[in-house]
Amino acid sequence: MSEWTKKGPLEWQEYTYKEVRVTACEKEFRGWVLTTDPVSANIVLVNFLDDGSLSVTGIMGQTVQSVETLGEGDWRTRERLTHLFSSGHCEGYSL
Amino acid sequence: GVPGAAEPLESREQQVRASLRERYLRSLLAMVGSQVSFTLHAGVQVTAHFGATDLDVANFYVSQLQTPIGVQAEALLRCSDIIAYTFRP
Amino acid sequence: DTPRSSEPPSERPGERRQAEMKILYGASAAKIQAMEAAVQLSFNKYCDSKKPKYWPVIPLKF
Numbered sequence: 001m002s003e004w005t006k007k008g009p010l011e012w013q014e015y016t017y018k019e020v021r022v023t024a025c026e027k028e029f030r031g032w033v034l035t036t037d038p039v040s041a042n043i044v045l046v047n048f049l050d051d052g053s054l055s056v057t058g059i060m061g062q063t064v065q066s067v068e069t070l071g072e073g074d075w076r077t078r079e080r081l082t083h084l085f086s087s088g089h090c091e092g093y094s095l
Numbered sequence: 096g097v098p099g100a101a102e103p104l105e106s107r108e109q110q111v112r113a114s115l116r117e118r119y120l121r122s123l124l125a126m127v128g129s130q131v132s133f134t135l136h137a138g139v140q141v142t143a144h145f146g147a148t149d150l151d152v153a154n155f156y157v158s159q160l161q162t163p164i165g166v167q168a169e170a171l172l173r174c175s176d177i178i179a180y181t182f183r184p
Numbered sequence: 185d186t187p188r189s190s191e192p193p194s195e196r197p198g199e200r201r202q203a204e205m206k207i208l209y210g211a212s213a214a215k216i217q218a219m220e221a222a223v224q225l226s227f228n229k230y231c232d233s234k235k236p237k238y239w240p241v242i243p244l245k246f
Contacts, residue, residue, distance in 0.1 A: 027178060044118070085121035
């Protein structure tokens with residue numbers, strides 16, 4: 001269905017930390033790109049909410065029709081995204 | 096070592112792939128126990144507690160699935176039925 | 185090297201998987217493999233104990 005799944009890691013990485021609008025199955029999703037899974041091409045978006053909390057949206061790679069960059073993150077946004085789910089804050093994960 | 100330019104393309108690609116994958120896996124692990132809202136095909140919207148996901152097929156195991164016709168204690172959502180999912184960590 | 189008689193003749197899925205992981209993820213292969221195992225194990229555990237049914241019964245999209 002989409003060109004998105006055919007991209008490679010370096011191309012997906014270009015979108016990381018950017019604000020994007022994703023169209024998938026005629027639906028629109030907006031947010032900051034946390035990552036794109038290199039196996040499924042699923043995109044994970046983060047939205048910072050007014051009350052200080054955040055919401056995370058995963059979009060299945062197979063359904064992605066287009067990804068449009070809306071803006072570059074400043075260093076604070078980048079910083080918040082980098083530390084999100086990083087080691088130590090990840091419950092449920094133990095080896 | 097020699098920075099940047101001298102690095103072979105393959106290893107840079109491996110590095111990037113690993114970091115993309117790691118962040119994705121961490122986001123899945125962070126979702127465990129959260130209330131998740133799923134946007135499915137055919138205009139169906141459901142919420143459930145996320146339990147686990149299958150990495151190969153990417154089916155989602157959920158509990159307390161609130162469907163338009165009632166609550167199902169345990170369910171498996173098919174990857175191919177899902178457009179997107181949202182949760183608040 | 186020849187496989188021992190107790191093993192299936194030409195199949196070493198663990199080793200092949202490890203080699204594939206190395207090609208994909210380079211130096212991070214072991215870390216990624218461990219995280220994937222944690223995710224998959226948790227899924228298998230739920231499915232074995234709870235035996236969940238697909239919802240909806242019929243796929244929404246073919």
